[in-house]
Amino acid sequence: MTTEHKHGGNPLADLARLHLSETKIIDFSVNLNPLGMPDVIAKNWQYLFNAVQDYPTINGQGITDFYTHKTGVKHDEFLAGNGSTELIYLIPRALKFKKVLIPAPSFYDYERASTLAGAEVVTYPLKLKNNFALPSVDELEAVINNVDAIWVGRPNNPTAGMFKRDTIIYLREKYPDKYFIIDEAFIQFVDRWKDESLISCNRYPNLIIIHSFTKFYSIAGLRMGGVIGHRDTIGLLNEFKEPWTVNGIAENAAILLKDCEDFERDTIVYLNYERERIFTILKEMDGLEVFPSCTNFFLCRWKMTENLDDLLKYLLGNGVFVRDCRNFRGLEDNYFRFGIRSVKDNDRLLSLLSSFRK
Structure with missing residues (x-):
């Protein structure tokens, strides 16, 4: 095998x-x-199709407007992308990580994106006896001192578990010089997800949250995602991001999805x-x-x-x-x-x- x-x-x-x-x-x-x-996509396909002939906004404004409407995030705290995967690769490249910590098992592209950006990858094995839960604070602190950043999936793919929100918040506060990249691509499937999501936290320069439309709205082919963070961090990411990566159909679809309660x-x-x-x-x-x-x-x-x-x-x-x-x-x-x-x-x-x- x-x-x-x-x-x-x-x-x-x-x-x-x-x-x-x-x-x-x-x-x-x-x-x-x-x-x-959602039915609103198929019912408005002609409207979406008409976007093919026009340039989209340079920064995926439709996706930004969706998250502003859903979560209250400010425009300068958000960066839209061609699916969350584009942003997973952007983050280590822009922030120039030298050494990152990745719990294992987790989404493979955290490791690949970090490696391609020149970072050394340290994996922390999640334990079967704990149902692959994130290690305790003490266990993490034993290894976190030597890295620039830690990747965390919440919920984690492929284990389907949820690392504790309080643990992430505690570590973020104690280690302001280290980045915490939290991938919440599956968070909307969690009951009362807005309370569980780290989007509800205040913005800090070392806390980066990745989101995606792909999973929850079942529109994988449109490639829609975004990253939420402190405006200084978003500004730095934007300096390294290519323009026009979000297509017009995706932008208009995001607008339609704002009211799908x-x-x-x-x-x-x-x-x-x-x-x-x-x-x-x-x-x-x-x-x-x-x-x-x-x-x-x-x-x-x-x-x-x-x-x-x-x-x-x-x-x-x-x-x-x-x-x-x-x-x-x-x-x-x-x-x-x-x-x-x-x-x-x-x-x-x-x-x-x-x-x-x-």
């Missing part, structure tokens, strides 16, 4: 690797909103119920271990056989694809991840997991 990193959403590669014929696939490897995108509420209601239902069923299932989730996906560990490929081949042969997590640091021992989808799709996956036989 190769340890080369890959992102989710490529079932054809595993079909070929496992010598299976191409077939229609239910893709659980991507973590998008199970309700799909019904969709947002329905998503949380559905996920709160379905997440608990799935977790309860998986906890009683032989042959796998499921970890608690506060978001729209689950991390599991396969124990029925010694090789996760046995499960992957069985699922793919039955038209279901999950995310093989063996190429994440610390998850080499048969871990996989799946996103929450419709009740019908979820029941299909649960049925297949329960019916596997050696």
